[in-house]
Structures are given as C-alpha cells and as structure tokens.
Amino acid sequence: MEVTILVQATDRSFEILENAREKSKQILDTAARLTSESQAVHRKRVEAIFKGARQTKREITRFTATFIILFGFWLLLSGHYDLFHISIGLLCCGLVSHATHDLLFANPRAGDMRVIVKRFITYIPWLFYQIVLSNMHVVRLALGPKNLIDPKIIEFKTKLESDISFVTLANSITLTPGTITLDIRDGVFYVHAVSKKTAEDLLTGEMEDKIAHIFMEADHVYVQDTLDIAPVFVALK
Amino acid sequence: MSGVNDMMTKQSDDVIVKTVSRLLIPFMQIYALYVIAHGHYSPGGGFQGGVILGASIILLVITYGLDNALRKMSEKMNTILCSTGVFIYAGIGALCLILGGNFLDYAELDQILHVGIAHARSLGILGVEVGVGATVMAAMISIFLDIATGGLPSKEKNIQGKRA
Numbered sequence: 001m002e003v004t005i006l007v008q009a010t011d012r013s014f015e016i017l018e019n020a021r022e023k024s025k026q027i028l029d030t031a032a033r034l035t036s037e038s039q040a041v042h043r044k045r046v047e048a049i050f051k052g053a054r055q056t057k058r059e060i061t062r063f064t065a066t067f068i069i070l071f072g073f074w075l076l077l078s079g080h081y082d083l084f085h086i087s088i089g090l091l092c093c094g095l096v097s098h099a100t101h102d103l104l105f106a107n108p109r110a111g112d113m114r115v116i117v118k119r120f121i122t123y124i125p126w127l128f129y130q131i132v133l134s135n136m137h138v139v140r141l142a143l144g145p146k147n148l149i150d151p152k153i154i155e156f157k158t159k160l161e162s163d164i165s166f167v168t169l170a171n172s173i174t175l176t177p178g179t180i181t182l183d184i185r186d187g188v189f190y191v192h193a194v195s196k197k198t199a200e201d202l203l204t205g206e207m208e209d210k211i212a213h214i215f216m217e218a219d220h221v222y223v224q225d226t227l228d229i230a231p232v233f234v235a236l237k
Numbered sequence: 238m239s240g241v242n243d244m245m246t247k248q249s250d251d252v253i254v255k256t257v258s259r260l261l262i263p264f265m266q267i268y269a270l271y272v273i274a275h276g277h278y279s280p281g282g283g284f285q286g287g288v289i290l291g292a293s294i295i296l297l298v299i300t301y302g303l304d305n306a307l308r309k310m311s312e313k314m315n316t317i318l319c320s321t322g323v324f325i326y327a328g329i330g331a332l333c334l335i336l337g338g339n340f341l342d343y344a345e346l347d348q349i350l351h352v353g354i355a356h357a358r359s360l361g362i363l364g365v366e367v368g369v370g371a372t373v374m375a376a377m378i379s380i381f382l383d384i385a386t387g388g389l390p391s392k393e394k395n396i397q398g399k400r401a
Binding site for chain 1: 248251252253255256257259260262263264266267268270271274275278301305309
C-alpha cells in the first residue's frame with residue numbers, strides 16, 4: 001500500500017519537475033528570442049523614445065536621475081555657489097530634464113541601474129591599463145623593425161545587444177591604440193588592427209566579455225533579471 | 238521636390254552616432270543655459286547660448302530624422318518661442334517705460350523687485366538675455382528647417398506636435 005503511494009508521489013514529483021523545466025526552458029527561449037531581435041526592437045525603441053514614455057513611475061525615476069546628473073554638470077561648470085546661481089541652475093536643470101529625460105535613459109534594462117553604474121566605474125581602470133599596454137606595443141612597432149606592422153581589417157559578430165554596449169565596445173576599441181572601429185552593421189564589428197598582436201588581443205574577446213558583464217547581457221543574463229524585464233518587452237510590443 | 242523631404246526624414250544608420258548624440262544633447266542644452274545665465278561674468282550671453290541651444294536641436298534633426306525631431310520640438314512650438322523671446326525683451330523695456338523711466342532703463346525695476354538699483358539692472362539684463370536666447374534658438378532652428386525641407390511645409394497634420 002505504502003509502496004504504491006510512494007510510487008505515485010515520486011511520479012507526481014517528477015511531473016512537477018518536468019513542468020518546471022519546461023516552463024523555465026520556455027522563458028529562456030523567449031528571452032533569447034527577444035534579445036536577439038536587434039533591428040526591429042531597436043526601431044521600436046527609437047519610436048518609443050520620441051513618442052514619450054508611458055509608464056509614469058519609470059518616467060519619474062528617469063526624470064530624477066537625469067536631473068541629478070545634469071545638476072552635477074551645472075555645478076561643475078558654474079563656479080558660483082551662491083543662492084541666486086544655484087536656483088537658476090535648479091530651474092534650468094528642471095526644464096532640460098523635463099524635455100530630454102527620455103533621451104538620456106532610453107532602454108529598459110535588465111538589472112538594477114546602480115549595479116551597472118558601479119560595474120562601469122570599476123571597468124574604467126582596466127581600460128586604462130589596456131590603453132597603457134597597447135601604447136607600449138605601438139611604440140615598439142614605431143621604433144623597432146618595421147616587419148611587425150601588418151594591418152588588417154577584422155570582422156567579428158558580437159554577442160552584445162543594446163546600443164550603449166555597442167558604443168562602449170566600439171569606443172573602447174578605438175581608445176586602445178592599435179585598433180580602430182570602422183563600422184558596425186547588423187551586430188558585426190569591422191575593426192582595423194595595425195599588427196597581428198593587436199588583432200589577436202582583440203579576438204580573444206576579453207573586452208567584449210567584460211562589457212557584457214557590465215551591462216548584464218549575453219552569457220551574463222541572470223534568470224531573475226530576465227523575468228523582471230519580460231513584462232517591459234511585452235509592454236513595448 | 239519631395240526628394241528633399243525624404244532625405245531629411247531618414248535616420249542616420251550608424252548606431253554610434255545615434256547613441257552618442259542622444260546622450261550628448263541634454264549636456265549641450267545645460268551648457269547653453271549655463272552660457273546664458275553667466276553672461277555677466279564669463280564670455281557668453283544670450284546670443285551665444287541661443288545658438289548652442291539651436292545647435293542641439295539641429296543635431297537631433299541630423300541624427301534622428303525630421304519626423305522624430307519635430308515630435309520633440311514642433312514648428313508651432315518654435316514659432317511660439319520666437320515671439321515669446323521678443324515679447325520678453327520688449328516687455329521688460331516697456332515695463333521700465335510704464336514705471337516711469339526710459340525704455341530699457343532697468344533701474345526702474347527696483348520699484349517692483351526692491352533689491353537695490355545695481356541688482357535691479359543686473360536682473361533686467363539677465364531677463365533680456367533670456368529673451369534673446371529663446372529667439373535666437375528659434376531663429377537658428379527655423380533657418381535650418383527652411384533650408385533642410387526646401388521651403389516645403391512639413392506635414393504637420395500627420396505629425397503630432399504633442400507627445401502621444
């Protein structure tokens with residue numbers, strides 16, 4: 001008697017596990033499909049930027065974040081910290097934030113913005129280090145035997161999705177001496193490299209990996225973030 | 238002639254240009270307002286700040302196309318801003334006349350503001366600079382739009398000037 005109940009219980013539990021596995025597979029498939037539709041989603045996002053934000057709470061957070069950033073910029077520019085100029089600054093930042101907050105923060109993003117900002121700030125010293133290394137390599141190329149100079153144009157398909165990560169990767173590649181981003185078409189990067197070593201350093205994909213880690217994209221997708229972002233994509237459609 | 242309009246409605250197809258320009262536009266506008274507000278102290282003033290403001294909207298037109306940019310800053314809003322700037326300038330001048338002084342004699346504004354004559358003059362100048370900035374921005378944008386659209390009116394009935 002107990003054996004049959006036990007068998008039924010194990011069958012039922014296996015069923016539940018199977019259902020859970022199916023559901024999670026479906027969710028991850030949807031996430032993969034949504035994040036790989038670059039062209040159509042991008043065009044829709046651009047339209048969404050200019051049709052104005054619809055969700056009010058998201059709009060208020062965007063407004064305050066834009067206001068804080070712009071007011072910091074105002075304080076940096078203006079040397080006067082008396083009441084008159086600061087009140088003018090508050091008024092001007094309020095006007096500009098109201099007009100352009102949907103330009104500065106355009107993409108609904110998986111994950112918390114504060115984590116992304118923190119990771120971005122820790123990425124910058126690593127980028128400086130890469131710039132120093134590439135600088136030394138280029139100096140060796142310029143002063144040494146010229147047969148090491150072997151310019152070529154590399155193309156590689158990137159695993160990043162959003163426009164800000166594309167731009168961060170392209171600017172990082174251009175900032176490190178020895179490589180220049182020529183064009184980005186349909187998620188494929190065209191990069192000009194001046195020697196074999198710089199090309200190989202680029203093609204290891206370490207920089208791309210780090211940037212995917214900052215913006216929580218590609219292999220660095222976390223399941224909870226995908227579940228958080230799914231209703232936003234549904235609302236965008 | 239419709240070819241000109243089609244060219245301007247096309248967006249730039251480079252993702253770097255589009256992203257960087259949309260990130261840069263708020264900072265350009267803050268810089269322009271800083272130039273206007275600190276005209277009494279550092280180089281700048283109304284005209285210079287107005288040109289920078291106009292340039293920020295022109296950048297928007299160049300990178301994102303005419304339709305999207307007109308949603309942000311419609312031609313109707315442009316015209317209103319233009320006249321409002323002139324109204325502010327002439328209005329402050331007329332206010333000084335009404336209060337008993339000469340045209341644009343800002344010392345008379347002290348009767349309303351009660352901050353002292355020197356301060357009243359300074360605030361009066363700041364006020365007219367704001368008016369100048371608004372008008373110059375509108376003039377820059379309208380000159381650019383006239384050249385860009387070839388003088389044809391935009392299809393304003395289809396493009397909603399207001400946010401959806």
